[in-house]
Amino acid sequence: MLHAEDMALPELAAEYGTPVYVYSRRTLTDSWRQFARVFEGTAHQVCYAVKANGRLALLQELAKFGAGFDIVSGGELARVLRAGGDPKRVVFSGVGKREDEMQHALDAGIGCFNVESEAELRRLDELALARKLRAPVALRVNPDVEANTHPHIATGHGSAKFGIELAQAETVALKAALLRGVQLQGLACHIGSQITKIEPFRQTARRLADLADRLRARGLVLKHLDFGGGYPVRYRNEVLPDLQALLGELRTLAEARGLALRIEPGRAVMAPAGLLLTRVEYVKASAHGRFLIVDTGMTELIRPALYDAWHDIREVAPQPGAVTGPCDVVGPVCESADILGRERQLAAGPGDLLAVMDTGAYGASMASNYNARPRAAEVLVDGAHAAVIRRRETLDDLMAPEDLL
Ligand SMILES: *Cc1c(COP(=O)(O)O)cnc(C)c1O
Numbered sequence: 001m002l003h004a005e006d007m008a009l010p011e012l013a014a015e016y017g018t019p020v021y022v023y024s025r026r027t028l029t030d031s032w033r034q035f036a037r038v039f040e041g042t043a044h045q046v047c048y049a050v051k052a053n054g055r056l057a058l059l060q061e062l063a064k065f066g067a068g069f070d071i072v073s074g075g076e077l078a079r080v081l082r083a084g085g086d087p088k089r090v091v092f093s094g095v096g097k098r099e100d101e102m103q104h105a106l107d108a109g110i111g112c113f114n115v116e117s118e119a120e121l122r123r124l125d126e127l128a129l130a131r132k133l134r135a136p137v138a139l140r141v142n143p144d145v146e147a148n149t150h151p152h153i154a155t156g157h158g159s160a161k162f163g164i165e166l167a168q169a170e171t172v173a174l175k176a177a178l179l180r181g182v183q184l185q186g187l188a189c190h191i192g193s194q195i196t197k198i199e200p201f202r203q204t205a206r207r208l209a210d211l212a213d214r215l216r217a218r219g220l221v222l223k224h225l226d227f228g229g230g231y232p233v234r235y236r237n238e239v240l241p242d243l244q245a246l247l248g249e250l251r252t253l254a255e256a257r258g259l260a261l262r263i264e265p266g267r268a269v270m271a272p273a274g275l276l277l278t279r280v281e282y283v284k285a286s287a288h289g290r291f292l293i294v295d296t297g298m299t300e301l302i303r304p305a306l307y308d309a310w311h312d313i314r315e316v317a318p319q320p321g322a323v324t325g326p327c328d329v330v331g332p333v334c335e336s337a338d339i340l341g342r343e344r345q346l347a348a349g350p351g352d353l354l355a356v357m358d359t360g361a362y363g364a365s366m367a368s369n370y371n372a373r374p375r376a377a378e379v380l381v382d383g384a385h386a387a388v389i390r391r392r393e394t395l396d397d398l399m400a401p402e403d404l405l
Pocket of ligand 1: 264
């Protein structure tokens with residue numbers, strides 16, 4: 001029988017219904033600590049990437065640990081502030097920051113704008129000057145490194161839309177130093193997500209540190225290096241790099257230059273802390289195989305459809321002697337891509353519960369209402385206690401913003 005901490009999953013299903021996202025406070029704490037611990041004793045900020053999962057109660061837990069936050073929109077800033085996050089520990093990334101979002105962030109007094117183009121730098125300068133402020137800025141550079149991850153989640157190769165080309169970064173930095181509305185404080189990068197090899201991280205970090213050296217040689221004063229996120233999770237059988245060793249190398253690079261260090265992990269903090277609990281509705285056999293049709297799908301978890309992502313799917317209460325065999329676990333959504341797992345060995349029939357594992361990151365945060373499906377409930381477990389942190393949406397929630405003519 002599967003549990004989330006000390007709570008049996010069938011109890012949670014009975015209490016809150018399915019599908020339901022179940023998060024573990026203990027796992028979240030542990031995965032957060034693996035990042036924070038390595039940097040003890042050195043000037044640093046671990047900025048959790050809110051887009052991985054921005055639920056208020058989860059942000060609130062992280063804020064209590066002293067987390068910083070990496071945001072990519074005004075909406076994410078609003079979430080961080082409501083959850084009690086410290087604006088001074090917020091970094092604002094993203095290629096398309098709107099004026100109103102920048103204003104909101106300036107007024108809140110965030111810690112750093114990670115600027116991704118010269119045009120953005122000029123806009124920020126003007127907005128800050130109009131407020132008689134000086135906006136703290138880091139230049140996000142595109143280090144032109146292949147991350148060897150799924151093409152949809154690689155962001156640091158030459159043709160990606162993210163960051164300032166390395167070849168232009170020096171010029172842009174020198175221009176930034178002349179603007180009175182911004183204060184250049186650091187350099188940033190982020191080359192993608194679920195990067196399972198150490199070399200792309202290393203290459204990027206070295207390129208960023210080299211650029212910092214060149215800028216300092218030209219008289220610019222820098223305070224920090226932000227190495228971004230992208231730290232991988234073991235979804236299946238991936239061989240992961242030694243995270244502690246990698247983080248240690250980043251620490252050394254920054255310390256050798258007397259610079260503070262920032263990182264922006266999202267997935268690795270949140271993915272292991274969540275599972276998606278679902279119930280089998282039907283079993284359908286065909287000439288091609290067996291389908292387990294469950295009550296969740298790409299509306300709650302789009303990663304398999306979008307990235308061919310693999311999530312372990314487990315029987316919650318395996319029945320001794322039940323028929324097992326390869327089956328495709330599919331959702332009810334009217335799309336052929338609505339498949340959670342192919343050819344899984346599962347012994348489950350109608351009414352049985354399944355757990356889709358490691359879905360804390362990029363699960364609920366990418367959910368949609370497609371097919372007029374209300375978003376699932378979300379529950380945070382702490383020992384033998386569970387609390388709803390987002391109630392299940394109702395049909396009225398879905399239709400509330402709409403008007404009949
Ligand atoms: C998405 C993102 C992250 C987090 O990436 P993970 O792979 O979840 O660690 C960090 N920084 C930036 C700028 C991002 O866009």
